[in-house]
Amino acid sequence: MSTAAASQSNIRAGIGCILAGIFCLTISDGLAKWLGAFYAPIQILFLRALIALPLVTALVLFLGGHRALRTRHIGVHLLRGALNVAAASFFYLGLTRLPLAENTAIAFCAPLFVTAISVAFLGEKVSKGGWLAILAGFVGVIVIVRPSPGNIQWAALLPLATAFGYAIMMVSAKRISARESMFTTMFYIVFGQLVFAGLPLAFFWTPIDWAHLPGFIGIAICSTAGLGLITQAFRMAPASVVAPFDYFGLISATLLGWFFWNEVPDVWFYVGALTIAASGIYVALSNGRRKQSPA
Numbered sequence: 001m002s003t004a005a006a007s008q009s010n011i012r013a014g015i016g017c018i019l020a021g022i023f024c025l026t027i028s029d030g031l032a033k034w035l036g037a038f039y040a041p042i043q044i045l046f047l048r049a050l051i052a053l054p055l056v057t058a059l060v061l062f063l064g065g066h067r068a069l070r071t072r073h074i075g076v077h078l079l080r081g082a083l084n085v086a087a088a089s090f091f092y093l094g095l096t097r098l099p100l101a102e103n104t105a106i107a108f109c110a111p112l113f114v115t116a117i118s119v120a121f122l123g124e125k126v127s128k129g130g131w132l133a134i135l136a137g138f139v140g141v142i143v144i145v146r147p148s149p150g151n152i153q154w155a156a157l158l159p160l161a162t163a164f165g166y167a168i169m170m171v172s173a174k175r176i177s178a179r180e181s182m183f184t185t186m187f188y189i190v191f192g193q194l195v196f197a198g199l200p201l202a203f204f205w206t207p208i209d210w211a212h213l214p215g216f217i218g219i220a221i222c223s224t225a226g227l228g229l230i231t232q233a234f235r236m237a238p239a240s241v242v243a244p245f246d247y248f249g250l251i252s253a254t255l256l257g258w259f260f261w262n263e264v265p266d267v268w269f270y271v272g273a274l275t276i277a278a279s280g281i282y283v284a285l286s287n288g289r290r291k292q293s294p295a
Contacts, residue, residue, distance in 0.1 A: 014237025018245045021229030026252040028222035029104065030260065031215045033095040038212065040204035041092035042197050044219065045085055047208075049194035051220035056190045059228075064183035071184055076175045081192015083172070087165030088193075094158035100257035101265050105144055105250055105273040106159035111243075111280045112137040113167030122174065133282040140275030143268055182231055190224070243284035247277040 035044055060068045071077060094103040112134045118124040126134075145156040176185065208216075233242045250273050257263035265273075 011237045011241055014233045014235075014242045015245055017229045017236065018233035018242045019248055021226045021233060022246060022249045023252055024222040024226030024229065026104075026249055026256055028219045028226060029091075029095065029100065029253065030256045031219045031222070032092050033100055033261075035212060035215050035219070036092055036096040038209065039206050041089040042085075042200055042204045043206060044092055044216070045088055045193060046197035046201050047216045048220045048223060049190050049197060051217055052224045053190050053194055055220070056187055056224060060183040060187045064181050068181055068183040069187060071176075071180060071188065073176045073180070074188075076172060077185075077188035078192055078195070080169050080172055081189065082196045083165050083169040084189060084193055085196040087162045087169065090158045090165065091162040094155060094162065097155035097158065098153075099263040099265065100261065101250065101254040101263065101273070102144060102156075102269060103159045104253035105269070105276055106141055106156055107162045107166075108247065108250065108273075108276050108280060109137055109141060109160065110163040110166045110170070111246075111283055113164050114170050115283050117167055117171050121171065127286060130283055130286055133279040133286075137276050137279030140272040140279065143272035143275060145272075146268060182235070186228070186231070189227075244281040247280065250277060 032041075032044055057069075091103065091107060094107075098106075115124075115126055115130065116134060119126050141156070141160065145153050147153065147156075173185070230246075233245075254265060257265075
C-alpha cells in the first residue's frame with residue numbers, strides 16, 4: 001500500500017511539474033512575441049542563452065558535479081544545439097506573424113514528426129491506428145490554416161518547421177549514451193544555443209533598449225525553468241501519463257494571446273487544435289502501452 005501511495009504521489013507531482021513547466025514556457029513565448037517586434041529571433045536566442053548559461057551551469061554543478069560537464073558525444077550535442085537554434089528561430093519568427101495560440105498549436109505537431117522519423121530511421125513500429133492519428137494531426141494543421149488558392153498562409157510553415165526540427169533534435173538524443181545524465185544534456189543544449197546563435201549575430205544585432213532587459217531575463221528564466229520542470233515530470237511519472245498534459249500549452253497560449261493581444265481564435269482553430277491534441281495524445285498513449293507490454 002505504501003508503494004502504491006508513493007507511486008500515486010509521484011504521478012501527481014509529475015503532473016504538477018509538467019503543468020508548471022508548460023505555463024513557464026508559455027510565458028517565455030509571450031515575452032518572445034513582445035520582443036520579436038524589436039529584435040531578430042537570433043538576438044533573442046543569443047541573449048536568452050547568455051543569461052541562462054550561468055544559471056544552468058551553477059545548477060548542473062550543484063546537482064551533478066563536474067562530471068556532468070563531461071561528454072563523449074560533443075558532436076551530437078553540437079548538432080542538437082544547431083537544430084535547437086534553427087527550430088526556435090522559426091518559432092520566434094512565427095510568433096511575429098501568427099497569433100500565439102495558432103503558432104503554438106501547429107508546433108504541437110512535433111510528437112507526430114517524432115513518431116514518423118523514428119519509424120524511418122530507428123526502425124520502430126507504428127500501428128495502423130498510430131498512422132491514422134499522425135494523418136489526423138496534419139489534417140488538424142490544415143483545418144487551422146485553411147489554405148485556399150487566393151489565401152495561403154506561408155507563415156504557418158514556420159511553426160511546422162519548428163516541429164520538424166524539434167522532432168529531429170529529440171530523435172537524435174538516442175545517439176547519446178544513457179550513462180550521460182540529464183544535467184549534461186541540459187548544459188549542452190544551452191551551450192549549443194549560445195554558440196550557434198552567436199555565429200550570425202553580427203548580421204542581426206540591434207542595440208538593446210534597457211527597458212526590454214527584464215523581458216530577456218524573463219525569457220531566460222522561464223524557458224530554463226520550464227524545460228527543467230518538464231524534464232523532471234518525465235522522470236517522476238510514466239511518459240504515457242504526463243505527455244497528454246503537454247497540451248495544456250494550447251489553453252495557456254490561447255488565454256495569453258487573448259489577454260495581451262486581443263487574439264480571439266475562430267471555431268476552426270479549436271477544431272484543428274483539438275484534432276492535433278487528440279492525435280498527439282493517442283500516439284503518446286499507444287507508445288506507452290507498447291513499451292509496457294512484454295517483448
